[in-house]
Amino acid sequence: MEKHEQLLISLRKVIRAIDLYSRKLSKDAGLTGPQLLVMKQIAQLDGAIARQVASAVNLSPATVTSIIDRLESRGLVQRVRDTADKRRVQLFLSDEGKALLDSAPQPLQEHFIQRYQTLEPWEQTLLLSSVERIASMMDAEELDAAPVLTVGQIQESSTH
Template sequence: MNNYEQVLVALRRVIRATDLHSKRLSKTAGLTAPQLLIMQTIRDLGEVTIGTIADKVSLSQATVTIILDRLEQRELVYRVRSEKDKRKVHAHLTESGGSLLDRAPQALQEEFIRKYQNLQSWEQNMIISSLQRVAEMMDASGIDASPFLDVGPINRDHEWKNPTQRDDRKPDPASKLKAS
């Protein structure tokens, strides 16, 4: 196998591992990696503002708000306006959110970070340099990215559907009765 083929195989393995973990997280917990990371941040920091969450997970406040909207619809988090400063909103885990978080698999990057931190500093720097060069070679160095491993758009939803909400893509059986 040529050197460039070895690089492509290694890249494909990273992409595939990220995709498989994302699917497992969605299947077992009904969460995306950004949703998991935000819920973990709320758990770890306690009563926390949206801005603090955004800073901690390296996402914009707008993106965090969209993700929190989806988590709130599922009753996994709730938000409360600050009594002291009405401009601030604090996010909290619900009991079911905490329970789901306890059962969810760990984020893919957690194991990577643990192993990476055990490397010598020269090896860490070599990996950083190599991956930055690969991103540049793939015209991806200018793409905004957050420090967690996931595939697809950050603020996408998962496959979970609220069973009490009707899916508008399916024909409503009652509409046939009205039309007759």
């Protein structure tokens, strides 16, 4: 087997592991990885606006707005118009959202995080730069990407 084939197999294994964990997260917490990350940012940036959250999780403002819409419809997030600047809409977790966030698992496998953090700093940097290089070779630098991958059906966007 050629090295590029071995690399693709390893990448598929990583994607599969992320997919399985994402499904577990969805089943256990009722949230997708990106929803969990958005909720964590809203909690950390108490009173943030969607653009700040989007920047913090490395997703487009449109994607984050869509996630916030779903979270708000479930009663997990509240939008509150700023009293000083009516154009500004601040985001807060509801009590239900705080409770769900407190009980939710990590958005990425905890054992992966623990193992990665036990590596020497040079090895962490080596892994990071290698994966960033792979993303670059796949022309993926400009893609929306939260720190957690949600694998599922790909839907064609209505705007091109």
